[in-house]
Amino acid sequence: MFKQFLHGAEGMDQYLIFSMIVFMVFFAGVVAYLFLMKKEDAEELSQIPLNESTTLNDNTHENV
Amino acid sequence: MTQIEQFNYDNKIVRNFGIATVIWGVVGMLVGLWAAIQLYEPAANLGNQFTTFGRIRPLHTNAVIFAFVGNAIFMGVYYSLQRLLKARMFSDMLSKIHFWGWQLIIVAAAITLPLGMTSSHEYAELEWPIDIAITLIWVVFGWNMFGTILRRREKHLYVAIWFYIATFVTVAVLHIVNSFQLPISLFKSYYWYAGVQDALVQWWYGHNAVAFFLTTPFLGLMYYYLPKAANRPVYSYKLSILHFWTLIFIYIWAGPHHLLYTSLPDWAQSLGTVFSIMLIAPSWGGMINGLLTVRGAWDKVREDPILKFFVVGITAYGMATLEGPLLSLRNVNALAHYTDWIVGHVHVGALGWNGLLTFAILYWLAPKIYNTSLFSKKLANTHFWLATLGIIFYAVPMYWSGWEQGQMWKEFGVDGRLVYPEFIKTTINILPLHIMRSIGGTIYLIGVFLMVYNLWKTMKSGKLVANESAEAPALVKENPKGEYWHRVIERKPTMLLILSLIVILIGGMVEMMPTFLVKSNVPTIAAVQPYTPLELEGRDLYIREGCVNCHSQMIRPFRSETERYGDYSKAGEFVYDHPFLWGSKRTGPDLAREGGSKLKKSDGWHYSHLVDPTSMTDQSIMPPYPWLAEQDLNTSMTASKINAMRTLGVPYKEGFENQAVDALNKQAEEIAARLKDEGIRDNDGLEISSKKEIIAIIAYLQRLGTDISKTETATN
16 A cells, blocks of 8 residues: 555655755854854844934824 | 934835735735634625635635735834844835735735636635736845845844845745746646646745745844844844754755645655754744743733733744644644644644734834824733634634544544544534634634724824934944954845855755656556546636635545545646645545545536535535536637646647547536436526536546546556
């Protein structure tokens, strides 16, 4: 009954292994990137949304 | 000395997208409620073909996903992008084209879907001219976004913008790849892919539409609006970067988990499962990062309805992204797939994550851009509780219903036979749960109406600050000495775009290339022949009526399914299916072997069942389709359809298109003659005309599953 499924599984191992290797390499790269990142840099970047003190008073209004 | 520049933020476009969000949200949810009611009261379709479940279900999903959530994304992005970059949007004209173009697309969808103009690909039902319009407007959005990024005054791109960029590039790729169609007429086309390949492309798209339309843009919004609402920075910026890269890398691989136990090659299914499980890590990383952002501010959460919406919305994200991978486990999927469990799962994400975050952003934004305060916190709090209760009343009955469906479909008695061989028994059993689900939806909608009133009063109490003045130092181009290399990426939008593109392409290519190029992945079956012209027309009517919304055509290799429906489905059976019609839900039974020997019914049975389902199946909740017996079949495009199918690789003989209508008429007359022999008459007591649409759909249904019984499987 499952003959069809087994037939379709040809080469399955290599796809899975290749995919996992690609991901692990990528993941290691991202972790290295974060490891090298200075804490103060991260803190500075995290403040960007809160750093809007430059907005002046509203100057133009429009009715709804 | 750095020069200080003065400029204005464009709030009008934010307001416009906000209003569109609210309007389409109400419309989309009302249509959803209407569709839900039809699942226990089919007469709620008002006896009208344009408002029947199969046609309005895609209207509901498109309205909620692309109209409600889509406008919410643009509202949130247009406000936050300007502030994060300290720049006005690149072009007011592009903003306007984007806004009005998107609304026109939604209106086009609202007109064409009830008319039955559908490609049948889930969440991508719109026909090719609208697909092209979507592409153009999406380019306008990207152009405007990247133009703004290039004109920014803030050197570094905050992580929210990374999510926006990934959203833009991935949605573009998904939409284009999933829209390869061969047009037959202005509103009819066939997908380039067939069967297994079409299914893989569709669910690669479908899953990643959830990922990159419903998830990544909202994560970007979360990373901006939650710190703003809580007035504290995100818990961990480093975690947000890890969240971003791992999420976009892994998400793209998970699509095949929608096709477990189907005819998709097993290795692709396994890849889908493995990456779905891995997806828990970045998803929960994001959830934890969001929830911990309000650390030390839980007292504010008690008081502030906006933070309440955020916290419960993010929690819903966590729940949905834990449940999704669990549903990707084969043993869980075996029970849950095709049931209401999936509907419950989807709505925890949609109502909880997308809905609640959108409400939070609307409540936060409206007073800001109208330079006023929220009209009523009390009403917003009431909305929050109604929304939360609504989600619970929606999700719990759906989980319960899904569990019951799964169990009843699979239950064998001591005699080794199915305990519930009649599908209708399960359907009747879950009707009370469907009623409860619509009550949950109603509660959620009442909350939305409260929000509409609250926002309206808020807007009336203030005035729109259409152009909000701001000032910021001009961007200094040179790079500070000694800066680490990794900070470069955070200020290079093009590099970010290219890296995101590479990351998302890897998964798609590894999964799709072998399925398309390695022949052994889709074994062909010698006995499987192209559809006759009448069957092809019938298939198009099946697509028009949205039958695929309630009926699957994919028998999984379980004894419970082969006992009920017949032999399990093979990849080679679908090689001429442009598009595939496997479906994702069994509100009614599977139809893959409807014409096969095990389930074979007479033409007269099908006629009576289509005109009045309860005449054949007592208590059936299938809507009647009397118009099929009244409307003449349009054969003006039959020859074009045969030609198009041949272009797509279906082996019709050269010149067959010239004989197609004659062949169609001949087969139709044979069916009409059999109906006459069975004593079937129309409402006026007259013999059934061979020209009616119902004849074609009967021909198609009777064809289903007949090829496979002809011979053994043969790999070419």
